[in-house]
Amino acid sequence: MSNKQDVSxxxxxxxxxxxxxQLDKFEPVDIDFDESVLSDGDRQALAKLVxxxxxxxxxxxxxxxxxxxxxxxxxxxxxxPDNAILKAYFDVNxxxxxxxxxxxxxxxxxxHKPEGANYYPADMTxxxxxxxxxxxxxxxxxxxxxxxxxxxxxEKLVAVPYSxxxxxxxxxxxxxxxxxxxxxxNASLKTYLTSRADAFLSNDYYQSDMDWMDLKDHTIxxxxxxxxxxxxxxxxxxxxxxxxxxxxxADASQKLKxxxxxxxELEKRLPxxxxxxxxxxxxxxxxxxxNEVFTAGDTKAGVQTIAFNLPNDERVREAxxxxxxxxxxxxxAKYDNISRKIMARVxxxxxxxxxxxxxxxxxxxxxxxxxxxxxxxxxxxxxxxxVSQELKETYSTLEEAKADIVGLYQFxxxxxxxxFSKEIGDAVYASFVGGIFRSVRxxxxxxxxxxxxxxxxxxxxxxxVEFTAETARFHVNxxxxxxxxxxxxxxxxxxxxxxxxxxxxxxxxxxxxxxPELQTALDKLSDIPVDIRPVYTVEKKLGM
Numbered sequence: 001m002s003n004k005q006d007v008s009x010x011x012x013x014x015x016x017x018x019x020x021x022q023l024d025k026f027e028p029v030d031i032d033f034d035e036s037v038l039s040d041g042d043r044q045a046l047a048k049l050v051x052x053x054x055x056x057x058x059x060x061x062x063x064x065x066x067x068x069x070x071x072x073x074x075x076x077x078x079x080x081p082d083n084a085i086l087k088a089y090f091d092v093n094x095x096x097x098x099x100x101x102x103x104x105x106x107x108x109x110x111x112h113k114p115e116g117a118n119y120y121p122a123d124m125t126x127x128x129x130x131x132x133x134x135x136x137x138x139x140x141x142x143x144x145x146x147x148x149x150x151x152x153x154x155e156k157l158v159a160v161p162y163s164x165x166x167x168x169x170x171x172x173x174x175x176x177x178x179x180x181x182x183x184x185x186n187a188s189l190k191t192y193l194t195s196r197a198d199a200f201l202s203n204d205y206y207q208s209d210m211d212w213m214d215l216k217d218h219t220i221x222x223x224x225x226x227x228x229x230x231x232x233x234x235x236x237x238x239x240x241x242x243x244x245x246x247x248x249x250a251d252a253s254q255k256l257k258x259x260x261x262x263x264x265e266l267e268k269r270l271p272x273x274x275x276x277x278x279x280x281x282x283x284x285x286x287x288x289x290x291n292e293v294f295t296a297g298d299t300k301a302g303v304q305t306i307a308f309n310l311p312n313d314e315r316v317r318e319a320x321x322x323x324x325x326x327x328x329x330x331x332x333a334k335y336d337n338i339s340r341k342i343m344a345r346v347x348x349x350x351x352x353x354x355x356x357x358x359x360x361x362x363x364x365x366x367x368x369x370x371x372x373x374x375x376x377x378x379x380x381x382x383x384x385x386x387v388s389q390e391l392k393e394t395y396s397t398l399e400e401a402k403a404d405i406v407g408l409y410q411f412x413x414x415x416x417x418x419x420f421s422k423e424i425g426d427a428v429y430a431s432f433v434g435g436i437f438r439s440v441r442x443x444x445x446x447x448x449x450x451x452x453x454x455x456x457x458x459x460x461x462x463x464x465v466e467f468t469a470e471t472a473r474f475h476v477n478x479x480x481x482x483x484x485x486x487x488x489x490x491x492x493x494x495x496x497x498x499x500x501x502x503x504x505x506x507x508x509x510x511x512x513x514x515x516p517e518l519q520t521a522l523d524k525l526s527d528i529p530v531d532i533r534p535v536y537t538v539e540k541k542l543g544m
Contacts, residue, residue, distance in 0.1 A: 009070045014106040016082045022098060022106070023089045026533035029333045033247050033293045035541055041185045042219055046245070046293070047542050048180035049222055053243035053296035055173040056224060057094075059166045060241045060297035063149075064231065065095045066118045071107060092302065092533065099302030100530060102445045116234035120150045124157070126234060132157045146239040146312075147203050147226055162226060163203035166241075170200040177224070186218045196225060209311040213286075213320040221246045221290050221325060227310055228298055229388075229396070230447055236393050242297035244308070245538075246290035249328055256287045256326075258419045259369060263321075266410050267373045271490040276497035278376050280318055287365065291329040293538050303446070303531045306331040307364050309371040314386055317376065324368035331361055333532050334438070341528045343434035346521045348468065348475035351430035359427035360435060362420055366407035374402060380499040390499030397512065398504055401451035402492045408432055409489045412482075429476045433465055437521055441530050444512055454511040456518060458488045467517040474521065 013019065038046065061068045075087040086107060093099050096107035103113040114122045120129065129150070133140050139159065142148055148159035163170060174197035181193035192215055195208035205225060212223060226239035267277050299305045307326045311317070335357050343355055375387050388395045408428065415425035439452040459465040464484030466477050495503045514522070538544075 009067065009074045010078075011108050011110070013086055014109060016085055019089050019106050020085050022100060023085060023092065025100060025530040026092055027337050027529035027531070028535050029337060029532040030537055031292055031329060031333070031534040032537045033291050033329070033541075037219055037247060039185060039219070041183045043542065045180040045183040045189075046220060046538070047544055048176045048183065049220070049224075049243075049245050050294050050538060050542075050544065052173045052176040052180070052224060053245060053294055055169040055176075056241045056243045056297035057300070058169050060301070061094055062118060062166070063238075063240055064117050064301075065097070065113065066122060067108075068095050068118075071096055094301040099446070100441075100443060102443045114234075116150075117231050117238075118149070119232050119238040120234060121152050121157075124150070124152075129157065129235070144235070144237050146229065146237065147205065149238070161203040163201055173224075174198075174200040184220065186215075186220075188215045189218045189220060189222075193222075199225065205311075206313060206315065209313050209316045210320060212311065213316065213323055219248055221248050221288055223308075223310060223325070227312060229312075231298060233393060236388065236395055239312075240298035242299040243295060244292065244299060244305075244325070244327075245294040246292050246325070246327065249289040249291055252289035252326075252328060253287065256289060256365060258417075259365065259414065260287055262414070262417065262419070263369070263373060266369065266413070269410065269413060270374060270406070270493060271409070271486050272493045272497060276375055276493070278374060280377070286321075287324045287326070287369070289326045289328050292327045292534075294536050295534070300534075303448075304330055304334070304534060306334060307368045309368040314376055317372065322372045324365065324372070326361070326365055326368065328361070330532075330534070331364060332357065335360055337532060338529055339435055339438050342437050342525055345524045345528075346437050346472075346474055347430065347434050348471070348473045351434065351475050354427045354430040355434050356424065356427045356431060359424045359431040362414075362424060363404075363407055363411065363428055363432050363435075366410055366414065367403040370403045370406040370410065371399065374406065374493055375497040378497060378499050385499060387496045387499060391496070391501055391504050394501065394504035394508055396447035397450040397454070397508060398492055398495060399451075400447045401454045402489075402496065404432070404451060405455055405485060405492065406489045408485050429478070429481055433459075433474060433476055437518075437525065438530075440514070440518065441522060441525065444514065450508070450512045453513065453518070454508065455488065457511045457513065457515055458491075459484045460515070460517070462487060472520050472524070474517075 075083055075090055089106065090096060096105050097103040097113040098106050105111050133143050142159035143150060145159065147162045149165050150157055151160055177193045177197040181190045184190060192208060192211040195211045199205045199208045222245050224243040226241050229236045229239055231240045232238040267279060270277055309322050309324050343352060377384060377386055380390060391398060411428050412425060414420050415422060436452045436456050440449050444450045444453045456465065462480060462484035463477055464481040465474055467474050495507060
């Protein structure tokens, strides 16, 4: 790929006024942290970790689109006010495709984003890949693996390990992680940073995922490497590089530890036959509430993450469970700057009286916990497989919908156990329904937005949520909501349990749509920002 700064790589672009309008949908918000909790060693380590994170930006930029580096160089070289706007929106999206508009190009408007991003040859079809895998079963694991890119070698399709494909960034990143490991006093963090540095060079992430699960008594909570597969819209196989650097919120984490004790009971309560319940996943499911300091790569693109549940490796989940990390300062920033403004326009007055940040936040917590329960490894046609392998490109959308709706389904049980107060329990339906509109504005082809559209349409079909045409506002019908939530939980969990790809496609086709009522609501929100654009204070604070 050429790195020369060639402005001719930019053939055309959307009118600058339109690009600026899209950019303005992301409200700049300072993301700050309390540095007084850092020891001297951790403070120095933090600076190294921010440098390593920036290398994840470089890798992800290349994973998204083959032309990205040339485009960025051209935008940087032509230093004009118009270009500054194009460059700012390019940076938000990690490329020329608008993530808020289902990847519509705003630079080089005649192009389109390959479904397989830059993980596969741009001209490779799904059928070609599947036929190649069928004819070369000895290469199937590498070709389908999370940590390889697929390239052409003459007539052949070959799998290139990430450690080789992105060596120029992974080697310096590994060095920075080792330097940070030497600076921190926390033994478990030293172990994780060292084994993750090894993984960058070996392409084997298993041990470092296990070590990440074992972090304890640490102030810096970091995750760095290839994780989520949403960017691969062809198969959902390939993992994108990202980084979260955060500081543990000790008080809130303690309070939430209580939830982790109930995982087996949550599994037991799932509204599906016992045969499909999964009691084999590791029971360790630590929950951390953290405040974000810096992010990079996949998670920084487009809409900002408010929580994550990792690792995704089913082997690690079976051995140790998964860890839920809740980004409290980011969640609060979104709630204050966006969600509350939206709810004021789309919810009925009675529901508006009920909503609260705590209910919103604790539902996000249960959403993350619920990713870790339900069908994972399943048996289909006598073969052991996983839900994600069977459901292919439908998996991400249904898994997000599952986490939201099963989180709602389990909420009253958590109130009953005294984990959440009755006031929060009473607020959760209204707070969740009010939150749907923020999510759906991101476009419904994206997993979270698509999942939310499915939920709203299903709940309306069952009468759990109603729309009043005169006021153009939504309200919760409490008499019908419990049953509607239970039914939807059952339907999604059964599609997963059976690995029913055709059922998944039909379900998504039926419910993932913008109804006239939903469109009416969305039309009232055009002047409210869609999301925040984080402005990290860390480099200034650390004098970097």
